[in-house]
Amino acid sequence: MMRIAKHVLYDILRNRFVIFYTLFLLTITFSLFSLDSDAGKASLSLLNIILLVVPLVSIIFTTIHFFNSYEFIELLLAQPINRSVIFFSEFTAVALALSVAYLVGVGIPLFFIFPDASSFFMLLAGLLLTWVFVSLAFFASVSTRDKAKGIGIALLFWFYFSLIYDGFLLYIIYSFSDYPLEKVTLLLASLNPIDLARISILLKLDISALMGYTGAFYKAFFGTYLGLFYSFGMLLVWTIVPLFFARRKFLTKDI
Amino acid sequence: MISIRSLNKKFGKLCVLDRVSVEFQSTKSYAIIGPNGSGKTTLIKCLLGMVLPDSGEIDVNGETIFKHWNYRRNIGYMPQIGHYPDQMKIGKLFEMMSDLRSDSSAIDGELIQEFKLHQIMHKRMHSLSGGTRQKVSGALAFLFNPSILILDEPTAGLDPIAVEVLKSKIQAEKAKGKLFLITSHILSDLDELSSDVLYLEEGHVLYNNSIQQLKDETGEVKLGRAIAAVMKNNLVKV
Numbered sequence: 001m002m003r004i005a006k007h008v009l010y011d012i013l014r015n016r017f018v019i020f021y022t023l024f025l026l027t028i029t030f031s032l033f034s035l036d037s038d039a040g041k042a043s044l045s046l047l048n049i050i051l052l053v054v055p056l057v058s059i060i061f062t063t064i065h066f067f068n069s070y071e072f073i074e075l076l077l078a079q080p081i082n083r084s085v086i087f088f089s090e091f092t093a094v095a096l097a098l099s100v101a102y103l104v105g106v107g108i109p110l111f112f113i114f115p116d117a118s119s120f121f122m123l124l125a126g127l128l129l130t131w132v133f134v135s136l137a138f139f140a141s142v143s144t145r146d147k148a149k150g151i152g153i154a155l156l157f158w159f160y161f162s163l164i165y166d167g168f169l170l171y172i173i174y175s176f177s178d179y180p181l182e183k184v185t186l187l188l189a190s191l192n193p194i195d196l197a198r199i200s201i202l203l204k205l206d207i208s209a210l211m212g213y214t215g216a217f218y219k220a221f222f223g224t225y226l227g228l229f230y231s232f233g234m235l236l237v238w239t240i241v242p243l244f245f246a247r248r249k250f251l252t253k254d255i
Numbered sequence: 256m257i258s259i260r261s262l263n264k265k266f267g268k269l270c271v272l273d274r275v276s277v278e279f280q281s282t283k284s285y286a287i288i289g290p291n292g293s294g295k296t297t298l299i300k301c302l303l304g305m306v307l308p309d310s311g312e313i314d315v316n317g318e319t320i321f322k323h324w325n326y327r328r329n330i331g332y333m334p335q336i337g338h339y340p341d342q343m344k345i346g347k348l349f350e351m352m353s354d355l356r357s358d359s360s361a362i363d364g365e366l367i368q369e370f371k372l373h374q375i376m377h378k379r380m381h382s383l384s385g386g387t388r389q390k391v392s393g394a395l396a397f398l399f400n401p402s403i404l405i406l407d408e409p410t411a412g413l414d415p416i417a418v419e420v421l422k423s424k425i426q427a428e429k430a431k432g433k434l435f436l437i438t439s440h441i442l443s444d445l446d447e448l449s450s451d452v453l454y455l456e457e458g459h460v461l462y463n464n465s466i467q468q469l470k471d472e473t474g475e476v477k478l479g480r481a482i483a484a485v486m487k488n489n490l491v492k493v
Contacts (some may be wrong), residue, residue, distance in 0.1 A: 007351055012340055071338035077305050079355060080328040254266075254306040 001085050001092070004076065008093035012065065018101045021057055021162040025105025028053075030113075039114045040205065045120065046106070047201055050126050051194055054102065057156050062094050062137030063154040066148040074101065074255055087138075087250045091243065095134045098099070102130055118204040122179075125197040128235035130192045135239045138246040142253060166190045182217045189218070190231075195239040200231040256281050257403070257434070258304065262311030264297055264458075271297045272308065273458040281402070284425075284435035286445035286466070288482060289455035295438045296335060299405055299454070302436075303332055315403070328359065331401035335408045335438075337392035339380040345391060346376030352395060359399040366394040369420045385412045393421055404432045412442055422448060446478040454485060460487065 012018060028049055036042040069090065076086050106126060110119040140153040168187055173181060189195045199218050218227050262407040264272040271294045279285055282456055287295050299460040302313060304320055304327070312319060315326045326331075339348060353362065354446040367373055383391070389412050392405060396404060404424075410418045425448050439445050454462035462469065462485055466478060473484040 009353075011340060011342070069340070072340045074305070074338050075332075075352075076355070078303050078327065078330070078332040078334075079352070080325050080358075081355065082324050083304075098398060159358075252307055254300075 001089050004081070004086065004089035005093040005096070008072070008090055009097060011069070012093060012097045018097045019113055021098075022105045025053075025102065026109060029106050029109040033113045035107065039116075043110075043114060043116075043118065044205065046203075047122060047198070050106065050122070051129070051198055052162060053204065053212075054126050054129050055162060055194060058098055058130045058133035058150065059137040059140070059154045059158050061098065062134045063141050063151050064147075065094055066090065066091040066141035067150055070255075077255055083251050084247065087247050091138060095131055098130050098134060099127055102113065102126055107173050118201065121204045124200050124232065125201050125235070128232060128239070129193060129197045131239040132235055132242075135246070137244040137251075139242040140187065142246050161192050161194050165195070169195075175226060182221070186218065186221060190234050196231040196234050196238070203213045203227050257318060258314045258370060259298075259302075260312045262298070262301060262308050264294075264301065264306065264308045269328070271458050272301070272311075274462055275311070275455075275458065277293075277460060277463055279434060279436060281434045282432045283451055284429050284437065284449040286449035286452045286478075287436060287438040287455065288440075288442070288445065288452065289407040289461075292457075294458045295455055296407055299332075299407055299438070302405065303330065304328065307396060311348055315333075324333050331399065331402075331404045332394035333389075333392045333398035333406045335411070336451070337388045339388070339391070341381035342373065343380050344374060344376065345378055345380065345383075348380065348391070349376075351396070353397065356399050361400040363397050363400045364394075366390075366420070366424060369424070370394060372418060386417065388415055389413050390417060393424075397424065397428070402434075404428065405436045405440050406453075408440070409437060418444075432450065441468055442479040442482060443477075450484075452478070454482065464487045 013223060032046050033039065033042045034047075036045065073086060073090075077083070103123065107123050110123060136157050137154050139155060143153065144150050169185070169192075172188065173185060176184075179180060205217055219250045221227070259277050260280075262272050262275040265271050275298065287298070289295055291338060296466075297306055301308050302315075302320070304324065305324065307321075312321075314320070315468070316329065318326060320326050343351070349367070370391060370393070372394055373388070377461070380388070382393075389409075393406075393409060405424075409421055409425075413421065422444070425437075429448075435449065436447060437449060449466065452462065453460065454487065466481075469481045469485070470476065472480070473481045475481040475484060
């Protein structure tokens with residue numbers, strides 16, 4: 001598997017996008033910390049950017065990459081290679097490239113400027129978020145043959161999880177505010193990987209005023225460490241489940 | 256040996272292969288012919304596991320191909336339109352394929368030399384003409400010395416010299432007892448290269464027998480005319 005992943009990785013590095021992404025993250029992280037003297041506030045701004053940019057870049061890049069590697073996949077399929085191996089090689093290579101870009105772009109500045117436990121968890125949450133959205137992108141890509149449609153579905157995932165879902169959550173909380181909603185919101189937050197990442201970092205940053213309703217309850221319910229453990233576990237589930245369905249679809253797809 | 260039993264495949268409502276049952280025997284060379292859209296390429300893609308049939312069975316050398324991939328080490332495939340990663344150089348492509356097939360020791364680079372591909376190893380795939388791409392596809396199909404060769408319109412787009420190179424390569428490999436499946440619309444080529452003919456129309460097998468038999472039955476000397484006679488009389492013989 002690694003042999004194929006190596007060739008895919010080589011192809012990804014050739015088109016330089018991942019390098020631009022790394023530089024972009026480096027610039028953002030450095031400039032946020034140099035603009036704000038309070039490192040806590042700066043990492044909060046960084047959090048908001050990460051929660052927006054990382055899922056978007058991961059899902060769009062992966063989808064475009066998948067459609068561009070159709071020829072490569074076609075070539076491999078005529079060889080004595082298992083489809084599953086092709087699929088996981090593609091996933092590994094893309095996830096690895098984006099993870100390294102993220103770790104270098106955000107991790108290195110954080111390590112020098114703000115080496116703190118909260119920085120570590122921010123790094124971890126962003127990493128898991130990368131995997132979740134790469135996995136969702138694979139799901140979007142195998143569900144259609146049309147590139148434009150595939151990118152459309154991928155974008156829809158992003159819109160849904162970063163914008164629409166929160167609106168939906170607020171609406172529920174307002175409409176049913178007369179009822180005890182704590183456990184329901186807990187469940188609902190678990191259904192959105194971006195929320196999970198946000199809450200886990202806010203728990204660690206300990207800014208209760210910004211945690212909002214769900215966050216506050218989250219902390220009361222789990223306590224900091226169990227909460228972190230739970231949300232990182234859920235993010236892993238969010239990686240594995242779409243990947244599982246994407247693989248199943250890929251195995252029976254006509255190329 | 257390849258044996259296909261009642262293979263069905265639908266794309267949406269369109270029935271591309273309808274209860275296709277054929278046997279391809281080693282050492283023979285089969286011409287698969289039929290009008291555009293008659294299911295030739297789909298049949299080939301089913302053999303390669305690229306398209307999964309709705310029902311039916313395919314065995315290669317006595318073993319089912321479904322959920323298996325190892326059988327493909329015996330197959331060389333030259334696609335109708337070769338799709339390759341755009342940014343890849345020709346040299347890198349051959350290097351990569353050899354790397355992925357490191358199990359295979361018997362490398363046959365004859366066509367690379369004959370097509371003079373070794374002189375343009377630094378060119379990127381997207382800059383190649385259609386004919387040069389075909390040459391790359393052809394060279395790749397023969398590269399690992401497979402015992403079964405599936406060539407989908409091998410001569411389309413090739414210049415006359417390359418066509419002759421490819422034909423003599425096919426003749427040479429045929430003499431070694433390899434199984435060939437060749438689709439083409441150029442019947443004179445097939446007349447030279449193949450011993451048997453499989454005629455497909457709208458997913459049905461309309462004719463499956465040796466070319467000599469077909470010529471005797473129709474009383475024609477050329478394959479083209481014999482096939483025309485089959486089409487005219489709609490001679491159903493499976």
